[in-house]
Amino acid sequence: MSFKENLINGTNFDHKSLNALQKVTLRAVVMSFLFYGLVAIEGMIMRLVQVGPSNPLPEMFSHPDHYFSIMTVHPIVGIFGSTYQLVFAAFMFLVPFLTKKPLYSIKLANFVWLSITIGTALAWIAAFVWQYAPLYTLYWPLPADTSQFATIGGIVFIIGVALIMLGTFGFIYNIYATIFARVGVHKDKTTKELLISGFGIDGMLNLWNKLRGKQPYSKEPALALPVVAIFRGTVDTFLDAVVILSAGVLVLVYLLFDMGGSPLDVGAIDALLYKNYFWWGLDLVADGLVLIYVAGSWYLLATLITGQKLFMENVARAALMLELLVSWMVWSHHLLADQGQPEMMKLISGEMVTAFELLTQGLALFITLVTLWKARPLKMTMELKYLLGGLIGFGLAVPAAIIQADMGMNRVLHNTQWIIMAHVHIALIVGLYMTLYSALYVLWPIVTNNTKMYSSKMSNIHFWLYLIGGVGMGAFGGMAGLDGMLRRHLYVDGEFNTFMVLAAICGTMVLVAWAIFLVNIVMSVGIKGLIGIFLPAEDKTASYGIEPEVIADNHKV
Amino acid sequence: MTFSNSAELLSFHWVAYSIYSALIISVIAWFGYNLTRKEKAKSIVRIPFYTYIAFLVAGGVGHHIFTYNAIPWVSQDITRHDITPDASYKFQMEKQKWIGLPKERIIVQCGQTIEFDVQSRDLVYGFGLFRKNGSLVMQMQVNPGTDVNGILDSNDILWTFNHNGVFDLRSTEYSGPRAYGENGEDLLLVKDFMEVVGCKKDGGKK
Numbered sequence: 152m153s154f155k156e157n158l159i160n161g162t163n164f165d166h167k168s169l170n171a172l173q174k175v176t177l178r179a180v181v182m183s184f185l186f187y188g189l190v191a192i193e194g195m196i197m198r199l200v201q202v203g204p205s206n207p208l209p210e211m212f213s214h215p216d217h218y219f220s221i222m223t224v225h226p227i228v229g230i231f232g233s234t235y236q237l238v239f240a241a242f243m244f245l246v247p248f249l250t251k252k253p254l255y256s257i258k259l260a261n262f263v264w265l266s267i268t269i270g271t272a273l274a275w276i277a278a279f280v281w282q283y284a285p286l287y288t289l290y291w292p293l294p295a296d297t298s299q300f301a302t303i304g305g306i307v308f309i310i311g312v313a314l315i316m317l318g319t320f321g322f323i324y325n326i327y328a329t330i331f332a333r334v335g336v337h338k339d340k341t342t343k344e345l346l347i348s349g350f351g352i353d354g355m356l357n358l359w360n361k362l363r364g365k366q367p368y369s370k371e372p373a374l375a376l377p378v379v380a381i382f383r384g385t386v387d388t389f390l391d392a393v394v395i396l397s398a399g400v401l402v403l404v405y406l407l408f409d410m411g412g413s414p415l416d417v418g419a420i421d422a423l424l425y426k427n428y429f430w431w432g433l434d435l436v437a438d439g440l441v442l443i444y445v446a447g448s449w450y451l452l453a454t455l456i457t458g459q460k461l462f463m464e465n466v467a468r469a470a471l472m473l474e475l476l477v478s479w480m481v482w483s484h485h486l487l488a489d490q491g492q493p494e495m496m497k498l499i500s501g502e503m504v505t506a507f508e509l510l511t512q513g514l515a516l517f518i519t520l521v522t523l524w525k526a527r528p529l530k531m532t533m534e535l536k537y538l539l540g541g542l543i544g545f546g547l548a549v550p551a552a553i554i555q556a557d558m559g560m561n562r563v564l565h566n567t568q569w570i571i572m573a574h575v576h577i578a579l580i581v582g583l584y585m586t587l588y589s590a591l592y593v594l595w596p597i598v599t600n601n602t603k604m605y606s607s608k609m610s611n612i613h614f615w616l617y618l619i620g621g622v623g624m625g626a627f628g629g630m631a632g633l634d635g636m637l638r639r640h641l642y643v644d645g646e647f648n649t650f651m652v653l654a655a656i657c658g659t660m661v662l663v664a665w666a667i668f669l670v671n672i673v674m675s676v677g678i679k680g681l682i683g684i685f686l687p688a689e690d691k692t693a694s695y696g697i698e699p700e701v702i703a704d705n706h707k708v
Numbered sequence: 709m710t711f712s713n714s715a716e717l718l719s720f721h722w723v724a725y726s727i728y729s730a731l732i733i734s735v736i737a738w739f740g741y742n743l744t745r746k747e748k749a750k751s752i753v754r755i756p757f758y759t760y761i762a763f764l765v766a767g768g769v770g771h772h773i774f775t776y777n778a779i780p781w782v783s784q785d786i787t788r789h790d791i792t793p794d795a796s797y798k799f800q801m802e803k804q805k806w807i808g809l810p811k812e813r814i815i816v817q818c819g820q821t822i823e824f825d826v827q828s829r830d831l832v833y834g835f836g837l838f839r840k841n842g843s844l845v846m847q848m849q850v851n852p853g854t855d856v857n858g859i860l861d862s863n864d865i866l867w868t869f870n871h872n873g874v875f876d877l878r879s880t881e882y883s884g885p886r887a888y889g890e891n892g893e894d895l896l897l898v899k900d901f902m903e904v905v906g907c908k909k910d911g912g913k914k
Contacts, residue, residue: 215888286882290832292852299884422832422851423861463757488834489849490863494786506768513764517757520739528746539740546732554725557772558786559779563714563844566834566880573725626729633718635843637836639882643892646842 166683170690179240179264186232203645219284232271253693255328270314277308291425292417295405348373349382354468380447387439394432439478446515457526484556488565537589544582572628580621605674620660627654793823802829818907827860828852834880877901
């Protein structure tokens with residue numbers, strides 16, 4: 152097939168053969184990767200500005216209004232527009248796939264991706280047009296500071312964020328309604344049984360009974376382990392959405408009063424209390440849903456790739472419960488540099504409970520590796536490569552954060568590039584995204600009805616460029632942080648030039664890797680297929696039932 | 709083992725984390741390689757499950773015990789309200805400006821413990837001292853707020869200086885684009901804010 156033919160028609164992709172669930176999944180995936188491209192370009196712009204006067208960008212990017220507008224929307228587009236979309240799409244497909252029950256509502260799933268897409272676009276427009284730039288932290292009272300920002304920009308931004316959160320609520324409802332639906336294999340299960348399994352209490356009781364030499368509480372838990380992780384992580388997703396939405400409403404009220412000519416007193420809100428509330432919610436993204444979802448995804452991928460039961464499944468179930476509790480109590484590690492924060496909260500929440508994340512994530516890493524190990528020899532497929540890449544990402548990123556969640560270290564690392572590059576970027580770019588790429592390669596044949604990937608060479612180039620670029624960018628940024636480079640600061644004189652040049656080179660590798668991946672996908676589904684994904688599905692089925700064993704067979708040597 | 713200033717701590721951290729990074733990447737690469745081999749790999753070391761768990765717990769908790777004992781500013785920070793400083797400096801911040809900074813460069817004698825108390829009248833700022841090579845001596849957040857009597861909340865920190873040097877002052881927290889000039893220059897940067905004198909070459913009182 153010629154290049155042109157491939158570009159138009161793809162390999163063997165037929166969008167008409169897709170059912171409603173497959174189509175809605177692919178729509179969100181397409182939007183997610185488009186936003187990923189945007190966020191990678193934004194990241195590169197900021198990196199190049201930090202290189203100093205020798206950077207090739209037009210001067211406007213070094214202007215503080217412009218620069219901090221980009222910094223404000225960069226995490227919104229990256230975390231919500233791209234990551235949330237991809238994770239939500241994967242889970243709204245996986246829950247029906249794993250429970251063998253239809254998704255509760257395809258309409259709601261369509262609302263989710265549309266709402267998040269429009270919301271992200273609005274937040275981006277608010278920053279681009281009105282240069283609304285309070286950053287994602289929204290530290291009170293900066294988002295309501297109308298002496299620095301246009302009120303209308305703030306209103307559009309908050310509406311955008313609110314739409315993202317509404318989409319998030321739609322996802323949560325869809326997931327729980329599907330899990331609790333008493334149809335198919337769950338026809339005879341009670342809500343109580345599903346709840347006990349969802350929270351991993353059955354795993355804990357099994358361990359407890361084993362210690363006492365009794366029979367297991369439940370030999371066949373009502374919910375598969377990955378569904379438990381999705382169930383558990385979604386609790387944090389809900390709490391996080393409530394906090395972000397309520398903070399948004401607070402800002403919106405102040406902005407509307409300001410617009411009406413009777414501004415409210417920003418001093419009425421205690422800045423430190425607000426910080427506590429906001430970080431409690433925001434941290435549920437980083438230390439809650441991401442870690443829990445990732446652990447669940449590793450378990451799923453390890454069992455799908457090997458076709459075997461997970462090693463120490465009861466421990467894994469119980470650890471997910473522990474992770475949920477830990478995630479509610481760790482937010483103070485963001486406030487170790489706040490002198491008004493009570494010392495006991497810094498010590499207990501900020502240091503000690505946070506340290507448990509080393510245990511829970513270390514456990515997930517161990518269980519995943521042993522599950523793979525017990526099934527060797529395995530073929531080094533793309534999904535296995537990406538899974539190992541994801542393990543490297545979190546193996547690097549979690550300790551980087553634990554190191555900073557310490558009262559001594561935080562004094563010299565807080566707000567430096569260390570945390571945002573060596574921890575956040577490596578966790579997201581390498582840890583989370585490589586896990587998601589692994590899931591994508593596993594699910595690709597199921598979601599696209601066995602569409603052939605255009606080029607395995609391109610897949611491999613994408614993998615290596617992405618891994619080396621992602622780790623390198625995080626490492627050089629982290630080194631700059633150790634040398635004192637602040638994270639929410641504009642350096643226009645190239646003060647950290649060497650590290651920023653190296654980080655920019657690695658960032659370029661990530662950007663090129665994304666472009667190669669995108670070309671590979673477009674060449675596989677074709678322009679026609681890409682458009683077809685967004686056309687209504689003829690087959691309205693909301694479930695898909697390929698047996699997991701089929702996936703495992705592909706990995707046997 | 710005790711770190712007498714943040715430069716020593718950061719250097720140690722750089723080396724320790726680099727070694728760890730190389731190790732974790734190597735371990736997973738080794739796993740990856742051996743996952744595909746038909747012949748059984750020889751284990752380099754056998755780690756029983758509960759030993760591994762104990763290692764993680766010891767690592768997580770032990771890290772804090774180590775830093776509490778090795779980094780002097782941790783205990784000083786916790787008990788700072790019971791310590792009488794050698795000198796105190798109090799100033800405020802408003803509309804992306806420092807208010808009431810000493811007119812002259814602050815001179816600190818080696819080994820002195822200094823209190824900095826910074827209040828904000830409007831936004832969240834930061835207070836950070838930086839060496840001339842750009843590295844961070846220490847920092848804290850500066851939160852706005854008042855008590856019930858309308859008195860501005862304190863953001864105070866105690867710091868003992870054991871090494872000579874001239875330090876710049878910066879806000880370490882973003883307070884909006886107005887903290888920068890049209891060309892991006894940092895309006896909250898105070899060059900040569902303070903100087904520590906009287907220490908030996910490698911730190912400590914003469």
